[in-house]
Amino acid sequence: MLEGLMIGLSTAINPFNLMMVVFGCIIGTFIGMLPGLGPMSIIAIMIPVAITLGDPTAALILLAGVYYGAIFGGSTSSILLNAPGVAGTVATSFDGYPMAQKGMAGKALTIAAVSSFAGGTIGAILLMVFAPMLSSVALLFHSAEYFALMVVGLSAIAAFAGTGQVGKALMMTLLGLIMATVGEGAQFNMPRFTMGLMDLQSGFSFITLAMAMFALPEAIFLVMNPARSAQGSDGASGGKITNLRFSREEGRKMIPVIGRQSVQGFFIGVLPGAGATIASFLGYAVERNIAPKGEQEEFGKGSIKGLAAPETANNAACTGSFVPLLTLGIPGSGTTAILLGALIALNVTPGPRLMTDEPQVFWAVIISMYIGNLVLLILNLPLIPYIAKILAIPRNYLIPFILFFTLMGAYIGQNNSTELLILVGFGVVATILRFADYPLAPLLIGFILGTMLEDNLSRSMQLAQGFGFIFDRPMALGLLILAAVLVLLPSYRARRAAKRAEGVADGD
Amino acid sequence: MKFTRRVMMTAAAAMVAFSGAAQADGHQVLEELHFLIPGGAGGGWDGTARGTGEALTGAGIVGTASYENMSGGGGGVAIAHLIENADSMGNTMMVNSTPIVIRSLTGVFPQSFRDLTLVAGTIGDYAALVVGADSEIQDMAGLVAAYEADAGAFAIGGGSVPGGMDHLVAAMAMQAADQDPTGFSYVAYDAGGAAMAALLSGEIQALSTGFSEAVALAQQGEVRIIGVTAADRVDTFADAPTMMEQGLDVEFVNWRGFFAAPGLDDATVESMRAAIAAMYDTPEWEEVRARNGWVNIHNPGADFEAFLEAQEQQIGDLMRTLGFL
Numbered sequence: 001m002l003e004g005l006m007i008g009l010s011t012a013i014n015p016f017n018l019m020m021v022v023f024g025c026i027i028g029t030f031i032g033m034l035p036g037l038g039p040m041s042i043i044a045i046m047i048p049v050a051i052t053l054g055d056p057t058a059a060l061i062l063l064a065g066v067y068y069g070a071i072f073g074g075s076t077s078s079i080l081l082n083a084p085g086v087a088g089t090v091a092t093s094f095d096g097y098p099m100a101q102k103g104m105a106g107k108a109l110t111i112a113a114v115s116s117f118a119g120g121t122i123g124a125i126l127l128m129v130f131a132p133m134l135s136s137v138a139l140l141f142h143s144a145e146y147f148a149l150m151v152v153g154l155s156a157i158a159a160f161a162g163t164g165q166v167g168k169a170l171m172m173t174l175l176g177l178i179m180a181t182v183g184e185g186a187q188f189n190m191p192r193f194t195m196g197l198m199d200l201q202s203g204f205s206f207i208t209l210a211m212a213m214f215a216l217p218e219a220i221f222l223v224m225n226p227a228r229s230a231q232g233s234d235g236a237s238g239g240k241i242t243n244l245r246f247s248r249e250e251g252r253k254m255i256p257v258i259g260r261q262s263v264q265g266f267f268i269g270v271l272p273g274a275g276a277t278i279a280s281f282l283g284y285a286v287e288r289n290i291a292p293k294g295e296q297e298e299f300g301k302g303s304i305k306g307l308a309a310p311e312t313a314n315n316a317a318c319t320g321s322f323v324p325l326l327t328l329g330i331p332g333s334g335t336t337a338i339l340l341g342a343l344i345a346l347n348v349t350p351g352p353r354l355m356t357d358e359p360q361v362f363w364a365v366i367i368s369m370y371i372g373n374l375v376l377l378i379l380n381l382p383l384i385p386y387i388a389k390i391l392a393i394p395r396n397y398l399i400p401f402i403l404f405f406t407l408m409g410a411y412i413g414q415n416n417s418t419e420l421l422i423l424v425g426f427g428v429v430a431t432i433l434r435f436a437d438y439p440l441a442p443l444l445i446g447f448i449l450g451t452m453l454e455d456n457l458s459r460s461m462q463l464a465q466g467f468g469f470i471f472d473r474p475m476a477l478g479l480l481i482l483a484a485v486l487v488l489l490p491s492y493r494a495r496r497a498a499k500r501a502e503g504v505a506d507g508d
Numbered sequence: 509m510k511f512t513r514r515v516m517m518t519a520a521a522a523m524v525a526f527s528g529a530a531q532a533d534g535h536q537v538l539e540e541l542h543f544l545i546p547g548g549a550g551g552g553w554d555g556t557a558r559g560t561g562e563a564l565t566g567a568g569i570v571g572t573a574s575y576e577n578m579s580g581g582g583g584g585v586a587i588a589h590l591i592e593n594a595d596s597m598g599n600t601m602m603v604n605s606t607p608i609v610i611r612s613l614t615g616v617f618p619q620s621f622r623d624l625t626l627v628a629g630t631i632g633d634y635a636a637l638v639v640g641a642d643s644e645i646q647d648m649a650g651l652v653a654a655y656e657a658d659a660g661a662f663a664i665g666g667g668s669v670p671g672g673m674d675h676l677v678a679a680m681a682m683q684a685a686d687q688d689p690t691g692f693s694y695v696a697y698d699a700g701g702a703a704m705a706a707l708l709s710g711e712i713q714a715l716s717t718g719f720s721e722a723v724a725l726a727q728q729g730e731v732r733i734i735g736v737t738a739a740d741r742v743d744t745f746a747d748a749p750t751m752m753e754q755g756l757d758v759e760f761v762n763w764r765g766f767f768a769a770p771g772l773d774d775a776t777v778e779s780m781r782a783a784i785a786a787m788y789d790t791p792e793w794e795e796v797r798a799r800n801g802w803v804n805i806h807n808p809g810a811d812f813e814a815f816l817e818a819q820e821q822q823i824g825d826l827m828r829t830l831g832f833l
Contacts, residue, residue, distance in 0.1 A: 044549035048558070051799075139709035184582065186698035189614060189671035189832065198588060198617065201581035272705040328708065329725055331701040340701075341555065344724060345799045351728025414548075415578045416585060451698075459695055463663060463711065 005128075008363025011057050012371055020053075020062040021368060025376050028069020033077050035085030035215075035409030036207050039070035040334045047342045056346040056361055061368040063342060067335065068120060068372040071276075071318060072380060075112045075311060080105060080390055081402055083215035085409060087206055087448050088276035088314045091156070091284045093214060094441060095299065095306030102302055105388040107246055111304060112311045113380050115258055119312035120373040122262035123269070123319030128366050132355065135327035138270050144469040146273055147456035148479035150449050153278045155486040156285035157442040166491070169442045172433075176446020177453070179204055185451065187458045199418040208410040208419045209426065209447055213440045215406045216427030221434070222399050246304065254308045257287055265313030269320025272332030276317040277448055283313030289486050293493070300441075319369060326350050326362060537783040539571040544602040546586035548579045556764045557603040559796040560630065560784075566792035569783050583608060584617030590769050591623060597769035598776060601627055605764040606673055609820050613827060614671065621816050625772045628784045629765035629807035629815060631797070634719040634738040635677040636748065637664075638731045640708055648735045648754045651714055652685045655692055663693040665712035667700035671832040674703075674716040676823060677737060677760055679830055684756035690830050707731065718762060720801040723748075737761070744801065760822075763805060765812060781808050 011017065024046070031042050046066050050059035071088070078084040079096035092112065099108040141149070157173050182193045183203025194200035246254070261283045268279040287309040288299045299306040324330045329351035331337035343350055348361050355362045393401065410423040430440055460469040460476075470477055541564065543557040554577065561573035578586040583604060590602050602624070612620035639645045645654055655662045666674025675696070679689040695712055697703035700721055707715040708730065715722075715731075719738070723745045725731045733748035737760035741750055751758040766784070768777060787793045788804060797804065807815045827833045 041549045044554070048562070139705065142709060142711045143706070184616075184669065186669060186696050189616075189669040191616065198581040198584045201584060201616070202579065273702050324705065328705075328730065329728055330705050330708070331699075332705075337699065337701055344801070349724050349727060351725065351730060353728055414580055415576060416580050455696075455698060459697075462693065462695055465660070 004359050004363045005367070007360050008367035011360055011364050012061060012367040017058050017061050017368075018371070020058050021065040021371050021375050022379070024062045024065020024067075025069040025372060025379055028066040028071075029073040029076075029376070029380065030069075032070035032073025032085070034073075034412070035077055035083045035211060035405065036412035037070075038074065038086040038207075038335075039067050040338060042066055042070045043335060043338050043342075047338070047345070050342060051345055056343070056348050057364040057368075059342065059346055060361070060365050061371070063339060064365065064368040064372045065375065067318070067339075068116075068315075068369075068376050071315060072113065072116055072376055075116070076109065076387060077405070079108045079112060079307075080388070081215055081405065082218045083402070083406060083409065084210050085207065087210075088280055088318075089310075090210065090277070090441075090444055090448065091280040091310035092307065092314070094284065094310070095301070095303045097214075097218075098300070098302035099304075099307065100388075100391060104302070105391050106384055108307060109384045109388055110381065111246055111254070111307050113377055113384065115254070115261075115308040115311040116315045117373050117377040118258045119262050119265060119315035120319055121370060122258075123266045123316035124366055124369040124373070126263070126266050126316075127319055127322055127369070131323055131327055134270050134323045135352070137267070138272055138324040138328060138330070138332075140475075141271050141273075142473065142476075143456045143459035143463065144473045144476040145479065146271070147453065147460050148476040148483070149268075149271075149274060149278060149282075150453040150456060152479055152483040152486065153281045153285070153449050154445065154453070155483045156281040156288075157445055165437075165439060168438050172438055172440065172442040173446040176443040176448075177450040179209070179443075180447050180450025181454065186455045197418075199416060199422075203451070204422065204447070205410075205414060205419060206448065208414075208423050210444060211406045211410050212423050212426035213430045213444050215402060215409075216423065217431040217434050217440070219399055219402045219406065220427070220431045222395065222402075250304050253304060257305050257308045258312045261287070261309050261312035262316045265316030266320040268313070269317030269332070270323045272321075272324045272330050273452070274317075275321060275333045276314045278452075279313040279317035279320075280310035281445060281449070283309040285486060289489060293497075315373075322365065322369075326354055326365065327352060329354075535568075536571055537569050537779050537786060538599070540599055541570045541573045541780075541783070542597075542600045543573060543575045544586055544590060544597075544600050545575060545577045546579065546583035546602065546604065547577065549577055552764070553583075553603045553605065555800060556605075556631065556802075557601075559800060559802075560603075560766075560787070563787055563790060563793035563796045564783060567787065567790035569786050569790070582611055582616055584611070584619075587617060587619050587624070590767070591619060594769035594771055598772065601766040601768055601780060603764060603766055606762045606819070609816060609823055610671075610673060610676070610827075613820065613824050613833060621767065624767040624770055625777055626809065626812045626816070627766040627768050627777065627780050628809065629763045629805060629812045630784060631765075631802040632761040632763040632805035633803060634736050634742060635673070635716065635760050635762060636719045636722045636733050636737065637678065637681060637714055637716055637735045637751075638707070638722045638726070638733050639714050640710070641730055641732055643713070643732065645714065645734065646732075647749065648681065648685065648751060648756055651734060652682075652687060654713060655682075655687065659691065659693075661713075663695045663712045664714045664716055665695040665697055665703045665706050666716040667697050667703045669696050670694055671827060671830065672696070673762060676826055676830075677758075678714075678716040679826060680737075680758045680760065681735060681751060681756055683826070683829070684751070684758045689826070704731075719748075720744075723801065742803070744803075761805060763807070763815070763819075764802075765807065784808070 031037050050062050053059045074086045074089040075092045078089040078093035082093050082097040084090045084093050096108045157169050184191050191201045265279040268274045287305050321332045321336050324332045325336045331340045410419045545554050545557045547553045564570040565573050645651050664678045668674040675694045683689040706712050722733050726733050735751040736748050
């Protein structure tokens with residue numbers, strides 16, 4: 001392995017390849033900030049450039065830079081504008097945006113950068129050490145287990161079921177699940193619930209819904225409430241970003257979160273068909289549930305742990321998704337599918353023999369991940385104060401900017417003007433729901449997980465000819481029990497605490 | 509009205525033979541060409557359009573090429589767009605493939621290839637049935653035997669919806685082997701990669717997929733191709749047996765090709781066809797083709813229409829048998 005590492009290092013560290021990684025990171029970060037252009041589209045755009053380089057190693061290094069840059073750029077819009085451009089950064093906005101509103105945008109961006117870096121780097125180390133062994137892990141999951149995993153992911157909604165909100169959160173989740181059924185599912189050859197509209201045939205697009213649920217209502221609230229500002233009252237007055245760094249104590253809080261989520265996120269990423277989105281939701285749910293009581297209530301209101309968990313998990317999972325790609329030649333996500341296309345175009349066929357046939361490519365990918373992460377951190381830390389300044393823009397400029405950003409995000413992916421109507425329609429509905437104090441995040445979680453949940457459930461039922469798969473496959477059963485525990489534990493704890501308080505009052 | 513349009517199309521196709529030959533001498537045939545892609549960036553349609561554009565501009569056959577991704581409705585949005593705005597689509601070619609035939613049969617979208625101007629079919633990919641490398645199934649006969657032995661524990665997977673291409677290919681093979689094509693269990697995955705993972709994890713016993721996709725994994729020794737839907741063995745991976753040589757009368761090509769707006773003037777359509785015809789001999793195209801593992805299957809004009817009608821017949825019959833129509 002050491003030998004391979006040296007081969008990789010010597011190819012990656014030449015001025016040209018280093019230039020490529022810097023170039024890729026910059027392009028990825030800036031394009032990635034635009035909602036609607038996720039890593040998948042940016043990589044697709046960059047592939048012709050990478051292929052003209054001719055050298056597979058340089059091309060891969062460039063694409064890895066673009067990939068990591070795009071993921072990081074995506075978190076920026078989640079944190080600053082509540083506009084998650086990719087499903088994997090939805091969980092980032094849960095706590096990142098509240099932090100930015102409290103005037104801690106700089107700190108939130110720093111935490112995101114550091115946790116992304118840690119998740120990506122630890123992921124790369126795990127990939128390097130375990131990749132050959134992990135190819136069998138990637139094949140451990142059948143549809144039954146994926147179904148159970150999605151159920152565990154859904155338990156993240158418990159985080160939004162604050163006091164008295166359980167019913168509302170469940171209703172919103174259900175609504176999200178229902179919305180996911182619109183369009184052609186993988187199991188049906190006819191469109192469902194499209195009302196005969198061709199624009200709905202592929203279902204609602206994630207980006208339109210995310211913009212409508214998060215960014216648009218935010219902009220409307222900003223317009224309606226002059227006292228409210230994107231950056232909170234204190235930050236907006238001076239227009240300067242204080243609190244760029246996190247304190248040592250905060251760092252100490254983050255370390256265990258980062259440690260756990262790098263490993264958990266990586267392993268979820270290894271499963272083809274799970275990926276960064278599930279990893280980020282699961283990371284968020286798990287960290288919230290194991291946090292001490294006081295910190296638990298912080299989640300959703302600007303918790304440092306709540307931001308670090310999904311950011312770490314999401315990046316570690318992206319790295320993990322390279323395991324099935326490199327060792328089996330199976331792309332686990334849309335992005336890795338595009339990367340696979342690029343690799344084949346460069347005459348590299350990933351698979352079990354890649355490590356022995358073309359070790360320099362394998363190791364160059366891993367080294368490029370380290371370097372990509374490092375360059376990204378170095379590039380972005382000094383830039384954060386400037387990026388965060390976006391929020392110091394006066395309201396009358398900021399609001400049109402957010403609206404433009406939102407509309408463009410919905411349009412750009414599909415090139416279909418109907419998306420704009422859907423966006424505005426749902427935006428209005430979402431604003432009304434927010435007035436009535438309904439949490440919107442569960443809706444989006446339900447929508448994102450709904451399709452995968454349904455597909456995997458119907459496949460499992462088809463294969464087992466019924467619900468027998470729950471008992472036939474112990475791992476699926478275990479995951480379902482875990483999900484039940486994750487959902488029920490907080491309310492059990494709360495009830496016990498209440499009972500204890502009651503007991504004291506009674507003089508028991 | 510439909511009648512006149514078809515007459516016109518046939519007439520237009522007949523004229524290609526003349527002007528096509530006159531122009532195919534390596535000079536620029538078209539100044540600009542706009543590619544309409546019915547799916548998102550990075551998909552199969554996207555790769556075909558961009559690859560074709562790259563070869564055409566690289567070889568100097570076309571001056572400039574531009575691309576527009578318009579996803580939605582499984583391609584229906586782009587088809588409707590091309591028809592509705594036909595007057596302003598003078599230099600637009602839309603890429604499409606076998607699903608346009610399947611989807612207009614099932615009525616997913618109201619239009620069919622007959623509502624468009626057929627430019628040419630350009631490339632294709634055969635379909636294949638594969639099993640895991642350590643599977644006990646060695647050939648098509650083995651596959652049928654495994655199904656007969658325990659139908660309840662037997663499933664073929666694929667990356668398309670039930671009634672979609674991968675399912676139809678598996679059903680064709682079963683039908684050719686004198687089995688009930690509706691009898692076996694077909695499990696649908698939302699992408700080829702997920703279906704391949706399911707095959708390797710043992711969730712399904714066989715996988716119906718594209719030949720080029722299967723070759724990459726067969727070369728790595730992960731899967732075994734037990735039947736290809738080509739008439740003869742394909743050069744890129746001659747180890748893979750065809751279904752024909754195993755006594756199963758199954759031939760199927762997933763083609764990709766280009767369509768233009770309805771009512772487009774003959775001269776423009778002819779120059780589009782001439783541009784594509786000229787492209788095949790260029791080194792630029794050969795590079796793009798080899799890089800993507802495509803098979804040249806050139807069906808210009810009238811040939812394309814005949815091919816599409818035959819495929820529509822083949823698929824339609826099978827879908828009626830399967831109960832999807």
